[in-house]
Amino acid sequence: MSHQVTQNDLCIERGEGCFVFRHLFVFPIVHGFGTRMYNIYLTGDGERLRDREKFCGQLGINLDDLVCMEQIHNNNIVRVGAEHKGRGSKSDSDRITNVDGMITQAKGVPLAVRTADCAPLLFYDPVHEAIGVAHVGWKGAAVDLAGKMAMALKNNFLSQAEDIFVAIGPMIRSCCYEVGEDFHEMFGSHVERRGGSHYLNLAGVIMEELERAGVRKDRIYDSGLCTACNKDLFFSYRREGPETGRIFAVIMLKGDTV
Ligand SMILES: [Zn+2]
Numbered sequence: 592m593s594h595q596v597t598q599n600d601l602c603i604e605r606g607e608g609c610f611v612f613r614h615l616f617v618f619p620i621v622h623g624f625g626t627r628m629y630n631i632y633l634t635g636d637g638e639r640l641r642d643r644e645k646f647c648g649q650l651g652i653n654l655d656d657l658v659c660m661e662q663i664h665n666n667n668i669v670r671v672g673a674e675h676k677g678r679g680s681k682s683d684s685d686r687i688t689n690v691d692g693m694i695t696q697a698k699g700v701p702l703a704v705r706t707a708d709c710a711p712l713l714f715y716d717p718v719h720e721a722i723g724v725a726h727v728g729w730k731g732a733a734v735d736l737a738g739k740m741a742m743a744l745k746n747n748f749l750s751q752a753e754d755i756f757v758a759i760g761p762m763i764r765s766c767c768y769e770v771g772e773d774f775h776e777m778f779g780s781h782v783e784r785r786g787g788s789h790y791l792n793l794a795g796v797i798m799e800e801l802e803r804a805g806v807r808k809d810r811i812y813d814s815g816l817c818t819a820c821n822k823d824l825f826f827s828y829r830r831e832g833p834e835t836g837r838i839f840a841v842i843m844l845k846g847d848t849v
Contacts, residue, residue: 643681647701668694699845768790
């Protein structure tokens with residue numbers, strides 16, 4: 592299972608079914624994303640909670656601390672603090688509602704984003720020691736959530752865009768992401784024509800938004816992994832339907848005791 596991902600020179604396996612970005616591993620943060628070995632989607636049974644616990648355990652994070660958000664395909668971002676620790680970690684009932692992005696400067700507060708085909712983005716500013724997560728599908732891309740995240744880090748923590756690292760986890764890619772012809776109007780050259788069909792390069796849209804916000808191209812690490820192609824590794828909403836599982840991508844500033 593791990594073979595396909597370890598071929599990718601940006602991502603390395605750390606623990607079973609759990610991957611980190613090679614270039615971010617050197618910083619005082621904990622981060623990573625899971626594979627379908629861990630279905631963290633909280634519908635139905637308690638098995639999912641066990642998967643959450645196991646995934647967090649692989650990273651060295653306490654599930655009790657994890658902060659989860661509702662994710663409604665919008666561009667609302669919330670600033671999280673130590674007082675939010677554990678929100679949505681074990682139940683959706685107390686997760687942070689009405690947002691698709693979270694930022695914090697609080698140490699030891701892990702932020703989580705859950706995805707099947709949408710893009711999980713991890714943000715890290717090593718200068719001002721700030722982090723963020725975002726959940727970006729085409730709707731979030733249409734309202735510049737990625738660029739807005741860089742602005743939110745600036746407005747809240749004085750982050751300079753050129754200092755920020757962004758990691759793009761597994762997501763559906765243009766090889767598999769068929770869309771309607773009307774997407775040309777929204778995303779221009781990021782929609783590719785093949786045969787009689789149209790395919791969205793969502794990662795390309797996100798990277799353009801980040802660069803427009805001032806993030807350096809060489810600080811954007813794209814896993815390049817397609818959730819729809821790699822059916823042994825990831826869940827895919829497109830391939831498997833809305834009831835498919837979800838993976839977590841997580842980032843946390845290391846605290847004094849971590
Ligand atoms: Zn694909």
